Amino acid sequence: MAGTLLAPPSGVPLEKLVQVAMERGYTAQGEMFSVADMGKLAQEALGCQVEHLCGGLGGPNRARVLQHLVSGHPLLIPYDEDFNHEPCQRKGHKAHWAVSAGVLLGVQAVPSPGYAEDPELPGLFHPAPSTLHQPPSLPEDGSPGAVYLLSKQGKSWHYQLWDYDQVRDSNLQLTDFSPSRATDGRAYVVPAGGVQAGLCGQALLLTPQDFSR
Structure with missing residues (x-):
């Protein structure tokens, strides 16, 4: 999904x-911990x-993530997936990847010029x-x-709007390997230090090769 956003319309085949x-x-099985x-x-x-972000999506990283999305580039985030694909907190037992392709900001006033109101949704x-156009001022x-991230998980048919703080909190509590996976008889590639070292509080900012920051 991120490849399609970086190099439309082809992307790179999943296979x-x-x-x-x-x-x-x-x-080993398609997992990526x-x-x-x-x-x-x-x-x-x-x-x-690729910029490897550590230390979570909050604090000083928050502005970095939002500016990246406002610039139109994708963000890859590991998080715990709930039954409806939205972020939850299961200590990493439901760890999955999602791609964020945009951001919805609640602002006091729309910067001008350069912005057009949605014909179907007043106020958007x-x-x-x-x-x-002037970049919008980021909410405090x-x-x-x-702040909502326009995000999609691989098994979902549609993009969803996820509250930024929920994504941040889900990403920050990925600590344990799923017990059901540990006993299913399959082999998995888990880095030294486990799920916590491999995923917790981390994300990837992707930009095209020819993009200058």
Whole structure:
């Protein structure tokens, strides 16, 4: 999904990604419990630039993540997936990956010029394509319900809007390997230090190879 956003409209076939990951020893069943390995896979298979974010999605990383999404680039996030694909907190037992392709910001006033109101949803404004526009001011940290990530998990048919704080909290509590996976008789690639070392509080910022920061 991230590949399609980086190099539309083709992307990279899932089969190729899995093949490269298996050849490099990153995965055995398609699982990916290492953000570092996922970053190396993205660089090699998607030909993109990768920034490995550590320390969670809060604090100083929050502005970095939001500016990245406002610029139109995808974010890869490990999190615990609830039954409806939204973030939950299961200590890593339901760890999955999601891609965020955009952000919805609740702001006091719409910056102008360069923004157009949605014809179907009053009060919703989009950056006008091919028009110079001032980046919106980011809502203050701690303002509940003001930031939503436009995100999608691989098994979901649709993008969803996830509250930023819920995503942050889910990403920050990935500590344990699923007991059901540990006893299913299959082999999995888990990094030294386990799920906590491989996933907890980490994410990937992806940008096209020719993009200059």
